[in-house]
Each structure stands twice: as C-alpha cells, then as structure tokens.
Amino acid sequence: MDEREFQTADGQLVTAVTAAEMREIDRVAVEEFGVTLLQMMENAGRNLAWHVRQVAAGPIVVLAGSGGNGGGGLCSARHLANRGKPVSVVLDRPPAQLEGAARTQYETLDAMGVPVENGVGALLDREADIVVDALVGYGLAGPLRGSAATLVDAVADLDATVVSLDVPSGLDATTGERPGSAVRPDRVVTLALPKTGLAAHPGELFLADIAIPAGVFRSLDLTYSNPFEEYWVRLTRLE
C-alpha cells in the first residue's frame, strides 16, 4: 500500500498514518513540543463544529464517548451552542464516569445548560437532523461493545446526516475493518493526518488542522508539508 494514500484538490499528497503512528504523533506533540491535549482538542472541536454547520440545519445530537474522540465531540457542542444552534449530547455512559479532558469538556457544557443525557433512550427521544459521531476514534479496541454499540446501531435507523470525528466509530483506524457495529457516516472530519483505515470510506473526507507543528511529523520521519490554506482541506483517495 502506498503510504501517501490521499491527495488534496490541488494534487498535494498527504501521508496516511496508522493508529499507532498517530498515537506517537500525539505523544511527541505533547511531550517534546509542549502542545497540550486540550489545545489540540479545541482545534478539533472548532473544526468539527464548522463542518457540522455546513451539512444541514436543524437539531444536532452529539454522541460522545469518554476518550479523546468524545472530548472533541463535546468541545464541538460548545462551539455549536455558542452560535445558537440547537445542540444536545448523548453520552455512552453516565457523566459521573467521565475523566480527564472529556470530563473537563462535559463540565463546561453542564455549566452552559446544554442538555446532556446518556443511553439509547435519550437518542431515540430526540429529533436529530444531524448526528455527530464522537464515540470512539483511533482508540477502538475490538468489536464495539455495550452502550456505544447500541447507539451506533440506533443511528443506522435514523434519517439523519452523520458526521464522524476522526474515524467512524467502530471502524479500525488502521485496517478499515469493522469488527462489529460501525457508523457509516456521510462525512468524516479526520484530524492532523488521514488514517490508513479511511481508504475505503465512500463518503466525504476532510482533514482538519489541529495545529501540530511540522517538526513533530518530521521527527517521526513522516513525509509532511502543511496542506492547510484554511483550517481544513478536502481529501480524496489517491488513485
């Protein structure tokens, strides 16, 4: 497989990475370049909110897990609410079980009065023109289980436009395999670099800038030149 799997509209090649490589990029960004997780997440959430606003008007439901992916989704809910958009959140677990960055994002939403519930009943009770899929990203471990799987199965029966953050939840970010239930989104907003597992994604794919310095990629021997004129760029598979 050509590791430069994707290209921008003007033909710039963009290197795709595995989940393990992306995790290493995150580690180097934080430990060696002093970029914090919350900084990257803010860029992810703001970019994601912009894309959500492009796909449709109407009620937005953000599905969020407890990891970095969920944190980005919760952050996008703040940006959407700040613009007066009708947004609510459905978590895959009770808020009391959130930790770290996802907890930080949740607490802000709670203080803002954005509705946050958990479980599939909450999703089915809501009208959703747009579903933001931020349950699981490159941290997927095995087939989707529990409440995350139930939520993903319910999304398949909704007549809503679905935007996934980073990778569709349930899809293996490295191989593109679906070991169990998986979201089939209309649009994916992937972060920093495309993931190798997105090669077979049939919908729209956008790469969002989370402001990782070029030196991070180069220190890991990845071919990189900044593809961003704006804060995101459309990608297509390299034929």
Ligand SMILES: NC(=O)C1=CN([C@@H]2O[C@H](COP(=O)(O)OP(=O)(O)OC[C@H]3O[C@@H](n4cnc5c(N)ncnc54)[C@H](O)[C@@H]3O)[C@@H](O)[C@H]2O)[C@H](O)CC1
């Ligand atoms: N620099 C970046 O790219 C940044 C990426 N961000 C986002 O963070 C995720 C990766 O975060 P991580 O915490 O490592 O993992 P996930 O959120 O993808 O997954 C953990 C989450 O998922 C649940 N889970 C895992 N496997 C299963 C399963 N089989 N069934 C059910 N649930 C599962 C687990 O319990 C956790 O809730 C990356 O994709 C980006 O979206 C940062 O936000 C910014 C920097």
Ligand SMILES: [K+]
């Ligand atoms: K996701």
